[in-house]
Amino acid sequence: xxxxxxxxxxxxxxxxxxxFPLASPMLSLTLRDFEDVRARIAPHIAHTxxxxxxxxxxxxxxxxxxxxxxxxxxxxxxxxGPLNKFALMSGEEKRRGVVCSSAGNHAQGVxxxxxxxxxxxxxxxxxxxxxxxxxxxxxxxxxxVLHGTIWDEANEKAQELVRxxxxxxxHPFDDAQLIAGQGTLGLEVVQDWPxxxxxxxxxxxxxxxxxxxxxxxxxxxxxxVIGVExxxxxxxxxxxxxxxxxxxxxxxxxxxxxxxxxxxxxxxVVQRYVDEIVTLPDAEIFEAMLWVMERCKLVVExxxxxxxxxxxxxxxxxxxxxxxxxxxxxxNVNLDxxxxxxxx
Numbered sequence: 493x494x495x496x497x498x499x500x501x502x503x504x505x506x507x508x509x510x511x512f513p514l515a516s517p518m519l520s521l522t523l524r525d526f527e528d529v530r531a532r533i534a535p536h537i538a539h540t541x542x543x544x545x546x547x548x549x550x551x552x553x554x555x556x557x558x559x560x561x562x563x564x565x566x567x568x569x570x571x572x573g574p575l576n577k578f579a580l581m582s583g584e585e586k587r588r589g590v591v592c593s594s595a596g597n598h599a600q601g602v603x604x605x606x607x608x609x610x611x612x613x614x615x616x617x618x619x620x621x622x623x624x625x626x627x628x629x630x631x632x633x634x635x636x637v638l639h640g641t642i643w644d645e646a647n648e649k650a651q652e653l654v655r656x657x658x659x660x661x662x663h664p665f666d667d668a669q670l671i672a673g674q675g676t677l678g679l680e681v682v683q684d685w686p687x688x689x690x691x692x693x694x695x696x697x698x699x700x701x702x703x704x705x706x707x708x709x710x711x712x713x714x715x716x717v718i719g720v721e722x723x724x725x726x727x728x729x730x731x732x733x734x735x736x737x738x739x740x741x742x743x744x745x746x747x748x749x750x751x752x753x754x755x756x757x758x759x760x761v762v763q764r765y766v767d768e769i770v771t772l773p774d775a776e777i778f779e780a781m782l783w784v785m786e787r788c789k790l791v792v793e794x795x796x797x798x799x800x801x802x803x804x805x806x807x808x809x810x811x812x813x814x815x816x817x818x819x820x821x822x823x824n825v826n827l828d829x830x831x832x833x834x835x836x
Contacts, residue, residue: 501769519668519702519757520764523710526679526703529672536608540564540677542684542817547787549676552803553812557688559681559819562790566632568822569677569700570601573670574662578609580669581660591659593623593647594745596824597665603634614652614659618642622828665699666755675703681817682711689814690716692799694821695728695769697751698758704819705765717768718808720798722749723771731759732769746772748795748821771808777801784820796820 540563548556561569578586589612592602608615615634617626618641632637639649646727654661663670670760677700681691691708693701705717721729725744731737731754739753754762762769777794783791794798799818802808808816 499833507682517672519761521672521675521703521706521710525672525676526707526710528575530676530679531574532670533673536565536575536605537572537676538564539680543702543788545788548800548803548818552808552809552816554803554810554814554816556813557685557817558788558800559677559789559817560790561677561702561819561821562792562796562823564822566597566600566604567824568597568601568793569674570597570822571605572601572676573600573667573699573703574605575608576607576673577662577667577669578611579624581609581611585594588658588660589614590662591616591650592662592664593617593643593650595625595643595646595666597824599625599629599634600632600824602662603629603632607633614650614653616646616653618646622826624826624828628824631773645675663755665697665702666757667699668757671699671703671757671761673703674700675707677819678704678707682708685815685817686711687815688715688817690718690808690810691817691819692718692720692802692808693819694749694795694798695719695721695754695762696795698728698749698754698762700819700821701766702755702758702761703776706761709765710788717765718802719762719766719769720802720807721771722746722798723773725750726769727751728754728759728762728772729769729771732763746774746777746794746798748793749798753808768809770802772798772801772805772807776805780804790820791823791825792820793822793825796822
């Protein structure tokens with residue numbers, strides 16, 4: 493675990509030597525900015541519920557609530573950012589279309605947001621992507637291009653299409669307009685529970701926690717923002733500790749947390765607005781995934797279970813009785829193994 497609050501406070505003292513040089517470029521959004529984004533995308537998204545969890549409250553000693561983004565369109569928060577970005581595109585950019593590389597929530601969010609705005613969306617996936625994910629993305633209107641066997645090879649194809657067809661590349665997390673869109677999740681939290689004390693957010697590339705932390709801190713700087721990564725792939729924590737972007741050997745098998753290098757913008761925001769990053773192994777996150785399904789009756793993917801895992805394992809260090817929100821970022825679980833079963 494690594495606490496950022498003390499280091500950030502020291503950075504802000506006159507004449508102090510920065511412990512962690514801030515990444516560039518800088519991005520700062522106000523509560524009004526997030527309200528404007530929310531108004532822009534509101535016709536196309538759900539204001540997802542903030543659910544009380546008696547079971548989690550009893551286990552942790554907190555007043556715990558779950559931001560259930562599992563009920564969002566496409567099953568995750570990932571539609572929020574693209575909706576904002578596409579609304580701000582020029583007519584020429586919309587005419588040319590967009591491209592991204594993803595076999596998960598980003599693909600589905602981009603595909604549906606593009607369809608809503610009447611934009612062609614090309615989604616590059618590895619050839620071994622699960623059929624269910626390919627079908628879901630295609631159902632949202634995405635044109636699927638299968639290339640290579642890993643994400644990096646699919647991403648190379650996406651970059652090729654940028655050069656050859658003039659498509660606009662939609663980064664999964666390192667994009668100011670996407671960050672602003674993802675941050676509307678945090679705006680909804682403070683609207684529904686203005687006096688929360690802490691919020692726990694999963695970290696993959698950093699897009700979600702960047703937006704949420706700015707929205708939360710703009711509402712109340714005293715709210716504690718805690719990020720959660722897999723200890724098998726702590727790219728953001730390593731970067732914060734060293735003060736520069738680090739490329740790691742990422743071994744986590746949890747899709748939404750599997751990033752070798754976080755975004756530059758995301759890193760800069762996390763340095764300034766996130767109080768602490770905690771980590772725990774994949775196995776404990778998967779245990780929390782099952783716990784949420786069994787005790788809370790909610791289907792969550794691995795990344796979404798990470799905040800609950802941190803709470804169950806005592807990594808969220810706030811006083812007993814504190815009002816704490818765990819962000820359930822998505823519910824797109826791969827059910828293909830179950831489809832292969834034969835029942836007698």
